[in-house]
Amino acid sequence: MSSHKASAVAQGSGAPASNRETDTLELAELGPLLEEKGKEGLPTPPPKLKKSKPEEEEEVRVLTLPLQAHHAMEKMEEFVYKVWEGRWRVIPYDVLPDWLKDNDYLLHGHRPPMPSFRACFKSIFRIHTETGNIWTHLLGFVLFLCLGILTVLRPNMYFMAPLFSWFFHTVYCHSEKVSRTFSKLDCSGIALLIMGSFVPWLYYSFYCSPQPRLIYLTVVCVLGTSAIIVAQWDWFATPKHRQTRAGVFLGLGLSGVVPTMHFIIAEDFVKAITMGQMGWFSLMAVMYITGAGLYAARIPERFFPGKFDIWFQSHQIFHVLVVAAAFIHFYGVSNLQEFRYGLEGGCTDDSLL
Numbered sequence: 001m002s003s004h005k006a007s008a009v010a011q012g013s014g015a016p017a018s019n020r021e022t023d024t025l026e027l028a029e030l031g032p033l034l035e036e037k038g039k040e041g042l043p044t045p046p047p048k049l050k051k052s053k054p055e056e057e058e059e060v061r062v063l064t065l066p067l068q069a070h071h072a073m074e075k076m077e078e079f080v081y082k083v084w085e086g087r088w089r090v091i092p093y094d095v096l097p098d099w100l101k102d103n104d105y106l107l108h109g110h111r112p113p114m115p116s117f118r119a120c121f122k123s124i125f126r127i128h129t130e131t132g133n134i135w136t137h138l139l140g141f142v143l144f145l146c147l148g149i150l151t152v153l154r155p156n157m158y159f160m161a162p163l164f165s166w167f168f169h170t171v172y173c174h175s176e177k178v179s180r181t182f183s184k185l186d187c188s189g190i191a192l193l194i195m196g197s198f199v200p201w202l203y204y205s206f207y208c209s210p211q212p213r214l215i216y217l218t219v220v221c222v223l224g225t226s227a228i229i230v231a232q233w234d235w236f237a238t239p240k241h242r243q244t245r246a247g248v249f250l251g252l253g254l255s256g257v258v259p260t261m262h263f264i265i266a267e268d269f270v271k272a273i274t275m276g277q278m279g280w281f282s283l284m285a286v287m288y289i290t291g292a293g294l295y296a297a298r299i300p301e302r303f304f305p306g307k308f309d310i311w312f313q314s315h316q317i318f319h320v321l322v323v324a325a326a327f328i329h330f331y332g333v334s335n336l337q338e339f340r341y342g343l344e345g346g347c348t349d350d351s352l353l
């Protein structure tokens, strides 16, 4: 462990030195290029009415100097960007700045801070600790978007949460401020996803009983909004409060137990399974709870630190389970909706709960 750390630090501090060397080399190569470009890029001075030679020279120099400096600056900027985007290497956990330190069981393969959104988005195509997190939600988002289009844009908010989460994981390495802002958006997205998945389920399950439907919908909206408000506090996204975070989302999800019980008692178990799609919703709940549990406990990387740096870390498993659970939910709600709009699903006096 200690030898690993030592080598990690050596690697981390070695990289910038070699970068500096290549920087100066490349700058030296760029020198003549800059001059050439500077000359080419200069606008030809406007034709002047007869002027004395020293006067002309003086004017050209006044015009060209700032322009040359401007071109040189532009080139330098372009060059720095090129180096910045193309040359970065993954770094070990120990050398990450504090605001990028999230999971100390992932020992290697982290992105360095990259204060350019372009570089962050380009890093989607590189292999590092966030690659799996980025792609699981990006693909989830695309699938939901297709599903939304296929089902004639049935109103659903599912695709919003993977979108927020994808943004967060992509730009997380940008800077402390950006990572903090997007982690809030990520947490709010999860709360919105849970709340959004409750709304259609409660609406169609208690289709014929407006009073409990109103009460449950109000409760879930109040709880969901509270979770979103809590997610805006800076401490909420810190690694120290990982358990609190998982607890808030779990609590929000588990608030569904009361309406589920109500439904099973009021209808009966068989009807709850067939018409109420309870089997699907239970599977969804199991997936969410497993995902949140793995996320909070950081399993499996906790037992094998350094072995799940790139693939199969708890966060990725959590992502996959969330996307799969949301699909199951979509299927369950579609069946429930179909039933309610069908011949047997309408409300009669004796069907009122």
Ligand SMILES: [Zn+2]
Pocket (backbone or CB within 6 Å): 133, 165, 169, 315, 319
């Ligand atoms: Zn995530």
